[in-house]
Amino acid sequence: MDPRLEEKLHINRRHFFGKCATGIGGAALASMMNPEASAAPGDIDPLAAGLTHIAPKAKRVIYLFQSGAPSQLDIFDPKPQMKGMFDKDLPDSIRMGQRLTGMTSGQARFPIAPSIFKFKKHGESGMEISELMPHIASMSDDICLIRTMHTEAINHDPAMTFFQTGFQLAGRPSMGSWVSYGLGSANRDLPAFVALSSRGTGRPSCQPLYDRLWGSGFLPSVHQGVKFRGDGDPVLYLSDPPGVDKTIRRRMLDDIAKLNEQSYAEYQDPEIVTRIEQYELAYRMQTSVPELTDLSDEPESTFEMYGPNSKTRGTYAANCLLARRLAERGVRFIQLYHMGWDQHGGLPKQIKGQCMDTDQPSAALIADLKQRGMLDETLVIWGGEFGRTIYSQGNLTETDYGRDHHPKNFCIFMAGGGVKGGMTYGETDDFSYNIVKDPVHVHDLQATIMHQMGLDHERLTYKYQGRHFRLTDVHGNVMNQLLA
Numbered sequence: 001m002d003p004r005l006e007e008k009l010h011i012n013r014r015h016f017f018g019k020c021a022t023g024i025g026g027a028a029l030a031s032m033m034n035p036e037a038s039a040a041p042g043d044i045d046p047l048a049a050g051l052t053h054i055a056p057k058a059k060r061v062i063y064l065f066q067s068g069a070p071s072q073l074d075i076f077d078p079k080p081q082m083k084g085m086f087d088k089d090l091p092d093s094i095r096m097g098q099r100l101t102g103m104t105s106g107q108a109r110f111p112i113a114p115s116i117f118k119f120k121k122h123g124e125s126g127m128e129i130s131e132l133m134p135h136i137a138s139m140s141d142d143i144c145l146i147r148t149m150h151t152e153a154i155n156h157d158p159a160m161t162f163f164q165t166g167f168q169l170a171g172r173p174s175m176g177s178w179v180s181y182g183l184g185s186a187n188r189d190l191p192a193f194v195a196l197s198s199r200g201t202g203r204p205s206c207q208p209l210y211d212r213l214w215g216s217g218f219l220p221s222v223h224q225g226v227k228f229r230g231d232g233d234p235v236l237y238l239s240d241p242p243g244v245d246k247t248i249r250r251r252m253l254d255d256i257a258k259l260n261e262q263s264y265a266e267y268q269d270p271e272i273v274t275r276i277e278q279y280e281l282a283y284r285m286q287t288s289v290p291e292l293t294d295l296s297d298e299p300e301s302t303f304e305m306y307g308p309n310s311k312t313r314g315t316y317a318a319n320c321l322l323a324r325r326l327a328e329r330g331v332r333f334i335q336l337y338h339m340g341w342d343q344h345g346g347l348p349k350q351i352k353g354q355c356m357d358t359d360q361p362s363a364a365l366i367a368d369l370k371q372r373g374m375l376d377e378t379l380v381i382w383g384g385e386f387g388r389t390i391y392s393q394g395n396l397t398e399t400d401y402g403r404d405h406h407p408k409n410f411c412i413f414m415a416g417g418g419v420k421g422g423m424t425y426g427e428t429d430d431f432s433y434n435i436v437k438d439p440v441h442v443h444d445l446q447a448t449i450m451h452q453m454g455l456d457h458e459r460l461t462y463k464y465q466g467r468h469f470r471l472t473d474v475h476g477n478v479m480n481q482l483l484a
Helices: 003-008 012-020 024-033 080-085 132-139 155-165 175-183 244-268 270-293 300-306 317-328 348-371 442-452
Strands: 060-066 119-122 127-130 143-150 193-199 226-228 333-339 377-385 385-391 403-406 410-415 422-423 433-435 463-464 467-469
Touching: 060 175, 060 317, 119 132, 127 132, 127 143, 132 348, 132 467, 143 433, 143 442, 175 193, 175 333, 175 442, 193 317, 244 270, 270 317, 300 317, 300 348, 317 333, 317 348, 333 348, 348 377, 377 442, 385 410
Parallel strands: 060 333, 060 377, 143 422, 193 226, 193 333
Antiparallel strands: 119 127, 143 410, 377 410, 385 403, 463 467
16 A cells, blocks of 8 residues: 555544644643633633533532441431330331342341430521530531432442442542532642541441542543542652652653643643643642641631541541631532441440541531631531431340441431521431432432532533433432522
8 A cells, every 4th residue: 555545544533633733732732731821810720611500609519428328317317206116127018128238138027226316406497416416406507407318329339439420330420520520620729629538436447438439430530539648648649759859840840741742732632631730730739738738827726616636637527627728728629538337236336436526527617617708608518328227237225226228218418508507308207217208319419519519410511432421310400499
């Protein structure tokens, strides 16, 4: 074959546009490398998909995810009538043959285990909350308590993946990545999406966390969450290695950027743009992150507010304080994961530890944002991946019991960000087993979060493998009933 003809046949569309000196890709790359020169005032992130679809009520989200599934029966959904049904079998008319996990499907019976904890009405709203959460109870007029969340997933990993990505199977972008993709970053010295994790005192060795929970899936990887660690450098590889100073690092990044620019001009691969941007962000974070994580400028009253563990890095309390500092600096999506809620046995003792971990810091975060005038623009969410059964898993005594997974109804709460405070939404049956009124699906929650951030969940899509994907797949309704 004529070599000249062979060359033409091997030039594909990507190479053709890559060779065009005046192509859109070159302009985009130039814009990213020098945004101040090419962007209009207010354009902060050249990698954002676009502007908001609707007027946003919240500028940021802080999601306090309680990994392992807290028992709604012992914290937020009182069922005093169950006291008289202690150790009686759960009626078949209530269970209605619903799916069980392999951990209790073989039990000979399903004995009812009423909560041993006392509930009381709080605030002007009269919201009923357990004695396990006195600090959250004191903020009852600021929170919107949803008692009728439900999900299809009955095991931890698919249920957590469903909450984070809108799909039970791994591989799709997390909610924070969708927000980053839709809105970009409000602070070019910090990521748009940050993840933090802590290990609870209730059951420290329970369900693990996977980095894919804050991954970007098929979105450009610039939108994945950046995990802040609880020990050592807050972010891996942030410090310069021995023998490398700032000048050498800057020269090295400039040389690497030139090589990547050449590669991008030829192949137009968006991941090359991501690589350049991430190198630059890491360089800027060498200054911004140490300042962010240095708590020496916080008054002692702040640590007293968040509790005794707030000075210990890697604890839930310290992460709540860090979440407030991230919010102040423009991070759009802040995800906290607190492990230890998976209480199949010994629940009364274990749940006390988990509530001690989370009650005061969670309430302090809401109060702190409120006193700083930030709560109205910050949507705070607290909750796990599903609920717990009214019947006991394993042995039942008057002071000890366990609870299995229950996806049919459970509780979460929200505060700030344009939701109604002092509201209890939804109603469950006497056994906290089925929803009686006002169900809220996981996709409904996701749609509502996106709406409050100014994003239409049906319009924010990304084309991948020939299909336009979105966070809520083909479901989800904005819960206007919950909005102020």
